[in-house]
Amino acid sequence: MNRLRRVGLALLGPAMAIVVALIVTAIVIALIGKDPIAALRVMTDLGDTPSQQTQSIVVILNRAVPLFLAGLAVAVAFRMGLFNIGVEGQYRLATILAAAVGAAVTLPAPLHVLLIVVVAVVVAAVWAGIVGVLKVTRGVSEVISSIMLNFVALGIASFLLTGPLRGSAEGQSIVTTKTIPESGWFPGLNGVLTGLGLAEPRSELYGFLLVAIVIGVAVAVLLRRTRFGFDLRATGLSPSAARASGVDARGMVIKTMLLSGGIAGLIGMPELLGDVHEFGTEFTAGLGFLGIAVALLGRNSPLGIAVAALLFAFLDRAALPLQFADIPSSVVTIIQGTIVLAVVIANEIARRLALRSAERAGSSAAAPPPDSGGSGGGGSPPGDGPDGGRRAYTPVPGEQQGAQA
Structure with missing residues (x-):
């Protein structure tokens, strides 16, 4: 799950940059009196015949x-x-x-x-x-x-x-x-x-x-x-x-x-x-x-x-x-330029989210384990281990010295 979260945070920056670039470009196209949907349709059209489509892929x-x-x-x-x-x-x-x-x-x-x-x-x-x-x-x-x-x-x-x-x-x-x-x-x-x-x-x-x-x-x-x-x-x-x-x-x-x-x-x-x-x-x-x-x-x-x-x-x-x-073909330049600006901002946002996630994970790992009861000493009381077997009792140093005395 942690690995999936890291991958998601890594993809967050580029995805946000592309979305922002598309939104800004759509606004610009609308302002100049053109249809943004029609522009997107033209950009994604690779051709009508198989030869034209292959040529577009090669280009x-x-x-x-x-x-x-x-x-x-x-x-x-x-x-x-x-x-x-x-x-x-x-x-x-x-x-x-x-x-x-x-x-x-x-x-x-x-x-x-x-x-x-x-x-x-x-x-x-x-x-x-x-x-x-x-x-x-x-x-x-x-x-x-x-x-x-x-x-x-x-x-x-x-x-x-x-x-x-x-x-x-x-x-x-x-x-x-x-x-x-x-x-x-x-x-x-x-x-x-x-x-x-x-x-x-x-x-x-x-x-x-x-x-x-x-x-x-x-x-x-x-x-x-x-x-x-x-x-x-x-x-x-x-x-x-x-x-x-x-x-x-x-x-x-x-x-x-x-x-x-x-x-x-x-x-x-x-x-x-x-x-x-x-x-x-x-x-x-x-x-x-x-x-x-x-x-x-x-x-x-x-x-x-x-x-x-x-x-x-x-x-x-x-x-x-x-x-x-x-x-206008400058629409392409607008998209590319907006991506460059947006990706820097989006990467910074993703970096801060990753940093906060790492800080929360670090604070959780550093928190003391809950008291499980028992004698209150520092040793590990006997009991059932994770595998269902008995866990050996490990005395703390003070107890071990007292036993030797």
Whole structure:
């Protein structure tokens, strides 16, 4: 029952946030003269034909994969008590350098893909590691340093894209790097969909979905089942207590930022390897900032982050149908923004409820047991035990000494 109560309190925050977001959005839609029920019907309509429905599912899953990775990157830092706002710059700088390296070499397919992924992970991890080094050596807040490094990373990426790494011809409106050879493409999963009896979608389902699932499971095991995960969470709760128990708190800050940045480097890989095969001015931006909202809604749990990523991906897909129905697509932005605000408030309410529940349980456990009668001495009187048998009498120390005398 206690476990069920804890699960209920954990789900209370996200559930309240979603309900509040829907209520606020319905009010806004009504104020602009539209029908909230009609808007909800448009958002949940995945299509009329099996092909359209499958395509909608693919669009949602393809959007959810990078959001899930972004949420994981933020959540790892959150578990340590760090706020890695620099995920946006980390994944964009990592993606452009990985795209350039992938376009410059030709290798067998598995090695080519592996090289691109490793480059992205290393670049993002190093960039995030700068934040950790600044924090432990100079006491710079990771919030300030990661925000500033975002601008630096985006500036470097812009310079590289329009300068030494430019692959598109001069005068084109869309600037890109050189295209990665086919050996560096990640195979899609449309064959799995057709094998399950679903219609063939127009878009390719990212094969990187499987990698994201593996990363999510690995992060869950790392945080909950390993010594590193225990040290990470302990340091986040109390650095001084962790240091007193032998944990290198300063080293954990750097390791955590390296891990968070390494995961952030994977955010751009699904689109790069599974769709566009080049980095350009139209490459998807803003995933790092959305990852913060996804991590908050998912309460820093890989499973919760997966559900939150699917929700945000579903909302993003609904923007286009809303426009076709003459309903402003900014409704989606309102929902997402309201969720971010509501989840912070709801999580605080849930935390206080959990704290009060723990305090009541602690006070009940600390209360003295009722007097069962008997001689009034400190010993346990003989009587029937819980199993129906006789319970041995245990004298208190004073009685035992008197008997020996």
